[in-house]
Amino acid sequence: MTTLSLSDQAIAILRGNDRGGYTVPTEGLYPYQWNWDSAFAAYGFAEFDLPRAWQEIETLFSGQWQNGMVPHILFHQKDDGYFPGPDVWGTDKCSGNAVSSSGISQPPVAATFTRALFEKDIAFGKEKLEALFDKFVAWHGWFMRHRGESGAICVTHPWESGRDNAADWDAAMANVDASNVGDYTRRDTSHVNPEMRPTKRDYDVYLSILYFARDNGWDEQRILDDGLFRVADPTLTFTLLRANRDLKWMGEQLGRDVSEIDGWIVALEEGVKSLWNEDIGCYDAKDLRTGLFAGNVTSAAFLCWYAGIDDKRMLPHLERFLIASPHAVASLDPTSPHYNPKRYWRGPVWVIVNTLIGIGLEDAGYRSEAERIRSDCARLIEGGGFAEYFDPEDGTPAGGGVFTWTAASWLAWVSKDPKEA
Numbered sequence: 001m002t003t004l005s006l007s008d009q010a011i012a013i014l015r016g017n018d019r020g021g022y023t024v025p026t027e028g029l030y031p032y033q034w035n036w037d038s039a040f041a042a043y044g045f046a047e048f049d050l051p052r053a054w055q056e057i058e059t060l061f062s063g064q065w066q067n068g069m070v071p072h073i074l075f076h077q078k079d080d081g082y083f084p085g086p087d088v089w090g091t092d093k094c095s096g097n098a099v100s101s102s103g104i105s106q107p108p109v110a111a112t113f114t115r116a117l118f119e120k121d122i123a124f125g126k127e128k129l130e131a132l133f134d135k136f137v138a139w140h141g142w143f144m145r146h147r148g149e150s151g152a153i154c155v156t157h158p159w160e161s162g163r164d165n166a167a168d169w170d171a172a173m174a175n176v177d178a179s180n181v182g183d184y185t186r187r188d189t190s191h192v193n194p195e196m197r198p199t200k201r202d203y204d205v206y207l208s209i210l211y212f213a214r215d216n217g218w219d220e221q222r223i224l225d226d227g228l229f230r231v232a233d234p235t236l237t238f239t240l241l242r243a244n245r246d247l248k249w250m251g252e253q254l255g256r257d258v259s260e261i262d263g264w265i266v267a268l269e270e271g272v273k274s275l276w277n278e279d280i281g282c283y284d285a286k287d288l289r290t291g292l293f294a295g296n297v298t299s300a301a302f303l304c305w306y307a308g309i310d311d312k313r314m315l316p317h318l319e320r321f322l323i324a325s326p327h328a329v330a331s332l333d334p335t336s337p338h339y340n341p342k343r344y345w346r347g348p349v350w351v352i353v354n355t356l357i358g359i360g361l362e363d364a365g366y367r368s369e370a371e372r373i374r375s376d377c378a379r380l381i382e383g384g385g386f387a388e389y390f391d392p393e394d395g396t397p398a399g400g401g402v403f404t405w406t407a408a409s410w411l412a413w414v415s416k417d418p419k420e421a
């Protein structure tokens, strides 16, 4: 019997989760195309099949709305194993697009990974990028217009952050009246241990926020004025800032006018400052409805380096997280009363977030910190496979198994010789 290497296993996962032009995050739990999952998938595919990597990004943009938004889920083919599906989102009449989708977006890491694709083969990349560049500009412009009123970028739904049940949203979610949400059947808890997933109250709130937007025709102005949830988010802000820098660079390679993107970069560099919570000495989420910070140190704050902001004030927090967990980086401060090492975004380590943090640390020259994170990821995958996330204390795999983005991160960053990175 031959044993497949981890890289061969990772390639097999990407191929196995390929549904023809797009990749599902994992069979069963997530049966559609997710936005930032797909961007990671492209980053992984680029290690062994560059045309397929570009196709993943092209398929993602096939769901772009007329207003520029690129949705967080594209429902290419109906699957009853997931809730809430296309009928619940009810976006078909307002997207201006034939592909059914959700009505919110997700962290914009796609431009950054598209740059990685582009740099692998510039001539091929230029050909591909010519058709995609304006679409990226439209998407990033949508964030700046519809999520950027505080200077930082906000989320209108916890799912838009990609960090669904992070403690960052607790106070804002506590203010949502979810009493009219009615009966529904969750499907996620039939695929995964419920203790590793958001709670029933979390889901009631997720649906209430969704229903408000749907019942108002996904009208961004209505959502801005009266929506139930609006929280400025370090993930969105840092990933968009980085994405704008990479989009600008790609625009220059194509000979495009990048002055508008330049303006967005300057605005976000300024806007990031509004996320600094002096009380905890850290970047933090801020509820735009109440003006209050969430008061948590999360792994999202360590994306400052990924965004090109070398903020030395963040180094002691990082050192603290690296010491606190045998398997870093916990998604929530292990000393927080809300910390839970098994429950999704309230403590577990995510290889994909570690990859983004690691890329940023390497760019900023913090080699030994990046190395620690890379080797923790490698140990987690060697011990527990390509799981969705892991317990930072004992390294046990959690959530969904055979995950596309964990496999992709292995191929494109974790398994790389740091000298090449």
Ligand code: DGY
Pocket: 072, 083, 159, 164, 188
């Ligand atoms: C889910 O269904 O858990 C997703 O994270 C929503 O995007």
